[in-house]
Structure formats: C-alpha cells, structure tokens
Amino acid sequence: GAVVSQHPSRVICKSGTSVKIECRSLDFQATTMFWYRQFPKQSLMLMATSNEGSKATYEQGVEKDKFLINHASLTLSTLTVTSAHPEDSSFYICSASFEGAGEARNEQFFGPGTRLTVL
Amino acid sequence: QKEVEQNSGPLSVPEGAIASLNCTYSDRGSQSFFWYRQYSGKSPELIMFIYSNGDKEDGRFTAQLNKASQYVSLLIRDSQPSDSATYLCAVNINFGNEKLTFGTGTRLTIIP
Numbered sequence: 001g002a003v004v005s006q007h008p009s010r011v012i013c014k015s016g017t018s019v020k021i022e023c024r025s026l027d028f029q030a031t032t033m034f035w036y037r038q039f040p041k042q043s044l045m046l047m048a049t050s051n052e053g054s055k056a057t058y059e060q061g062v063e064k065d066k067f068l069i070n071h072a073s074l075t076l077s078t079l080t081v082t083s084a085h086p087e088d089s090s091f092y093i094c095s096a097s098f099e100g101a102g103e104a105r106n107e108q109f110f111g112p113g114t115r116l117t118v119l
Numbered sequence: 120q121k122e123v124e125q126n127s128g129p130l131s132v133p134e135g136a137i138a139s140l141n142c143t144y145s146d147r148g149s150q151s152f153f154w155y156r157q158y159s160g161k162s163p164e165l166i167m168f169i170y171s172n173g174d175k176e177d178g179r180f181t182a183q184l185n186k187a188s189q190y191v192s193l194l195i196r197d198s199q200p201s202d203s204a205t206y207l208c209a210v211n212i213n214f215g216n217e218k219l220t221f222g223t224g225t226r227l228t229i230i231p
Contacts, residue, residue, distance in 0.1 A: 034218065043207060043223040044163070093162045106151065106211065108219060110162040 003027055004096050006111035013084055014119055021079045021114045023094035029074035030096035034108060035067075038091040050077055084118045091115055122146060123210050125222035134231050138195040142208030142222055145189070152184055152191045153209040153219065156202075163207055167193060198229045 003026040013019050023033060032051050036044040048064075050056040050071035058064045068080040077096075081088055095108035124143045132138040140154075151170050155163035167182040169175045169191065175182045181194040191210075195202055208222040 043221045046218050046220075049218055091160075107165060107168070110164070113160075113162045115160075 002107075002109040004030075004094065004109045004111040006092075006094055006114050008114060009112060010115045010117075012117045012119065015085050016083055019081045019084055019116060021081075021092055021094075021116075023077045023079070023096065023111050025075045025096040025109070028096075028109075029098060030077075031074065031098045032096070033071055033077040034095045034097070035069060035077075035079050036093045036095070038093060038113075044093065047079075081116065084116070086118045089116055089118045122220045123208055123222040125206075125208050125225050127223055128226040129228055130225055131228045131230055132198050134198055134200060134229050136198055138198045138202065138227055138229070140193040140195075140206050140208075140225050140227065142191045142193075143189055144191070144208075144210045144220075146210070147186075147189060149186075149189075149210045151211050152182070153211075154180075154182060154191075154193045155207040155209060155221075157205045157207055157224065159205075166206075195227075200229045200231055203227060203229045 005024045007022045034049050035047045037047050038044050046059050047062045048056040048058045048069050050069050052071050052074050056069040066082055071077040091113050093113040094111045097108045122145050154167045156166050157163045167180050169182040169184045172184050172186050179196045183192045205224040205226045207224045209219040211219050
C-alpha cells in the first residue's frame with residue numbers, strides 16, 4: 001500500500017517551454033502533497049506544500065508564478081514549470097501524506113521522481 | 120547554522136562491519152526524526168523513524184536519539200554492499216502533516 005506515482009519519469013524540453021509533472025497517490029487519499037527539488041549531489045529541498053482544494057504554500061525563495069502547483073483532488077497534484085530554463089534542470093520528487101499515515105503516523109510516501117532536462 | 124547537518128562523506132566501511140551515520144539538528148522543538156536511504160537516481164525510501172530518546176532497533180538498523188544534545192544517529196550492523204547509498208536525515212517539528220527538513224546526506228560505500 002501507500003504507492004505514489006509520478007509522470008513523466010523523464011522529460012527533455014527546450015528553453016522557454018512549460019512542463020507539467022503529475023503526482024498521484026494510487027491507493028490512498030492524500031490530504032497533503034509535497035514537492036521537492038534535488039540538484040546533483042545535493043539534498044532534497046522542499047519547494048511547496050499543497051493541501052487538497054487550497055492554494056499551495058511555497059518555501060522562501062521559490063517563485064510561485066514559475067512553479068504552479070495544483071492539488072485538485074485527494075489523489076492528484078500537478079507541478080507546472082513555466083518558461084523553463086536550463087537552470088531549472090533538476091530531479092523533481094513529490095510525496096504524499098495523510099493524518100496518521102504509516103507506522104510513523106506522519107509518514108510521507110515518495111514518488112519515483114521526474115528528471116527534467118531543459119536544453 | 121544549517122537546520123539539519125550531516126557529514127557528507129563519503130564514508131567507506133568494510134563489508135560486515137558497523138556503519139555509523141550521524142546527524143545534528145538546530146530546532147530544539149523538533150519532534151520526529153527520520154532516516155531515508157536514497158540510491159543514485161532514485162527517490163528516498165524510509166529506513167527508520169524515532170520519536171523518543173534512546174535506541175530503536177529494526178533488524179540490522181538501530182536509530183539513536185539524544186534530544187538534549189540534538190543528535191540522532193543510524194547504525195547499520197553487518198554492512199552489506201547493497202547498503203551502499205546516500206543516507207538522508209530528516210526532521211519535522213510537529214506531528215501531523217508537517218514538512219520535513221532534510222540534511223545534505225551522507226554517502227556510504229560498503230567495501231566488499
């Protein structure tokens with residue numbers, strides 16, 4: 001149980017285009033989803049937290065107009081990187097959680113990640 | 120001061136030995152502590168979590184927490200080559216759906 005999928009797993013795009021990444025909880029309803037970005041040899045940096053039906057909460061330094069997050073249902077959140085540039089190339093990982101999740105009670109279940117390369 | 124600090128390594132340990140991974144955190148109000156393993160190109164997977172001071176054992180893994188010293192560690196006994204990965208320490212302040220703050224990770228290599 002507690003499976004999270006991401007699509008696509010890998011995307012290559014030209015500079016200036018927009019890219020949408022989907023995060024789905026397959027066998028549970030996720031009241032909260034998190035979006036992370038990880039550059040090579042660095043740790044996961046939280047970009048934003050989204051709760052179903054409400055606006056996402058962005059971390060300091062993350063441009064909300066560039067990284068659009070939609071959490072329209074309890075099983076789907078999307079991250080859209082608008083007007084992508086080479087410096088946006090990174091590994092984007094989502095996680096999903098719900099109150100009392102897992103043995104840890106607040107466990108985040110991670111998706112497999114999306115590798116974005118902007119040319 | 121970083122919120123969660125780890126020695127980036129790399130840490131090399133002979134197969135069969137004990138690997139010791141350390142993590143310190145700055146927020147004294149932190150409530151729950153997690154250790155994740157991340158293989159190259161993959162997303163993190165949860166290894167252990169701990170809430171209370173002391174030791175918590177699960178198979179070959181032992182997590183140790185000392186809230187007074189703001190220190191959490193992970194011991195891996197009988198290290199195997201498959202344990203070679205980056206280990207991420209993560210902390211959150213409150214129970215519930217709160218965000219995790221990750222350390223930079225320690226890269227562990229088990230030498231056959």
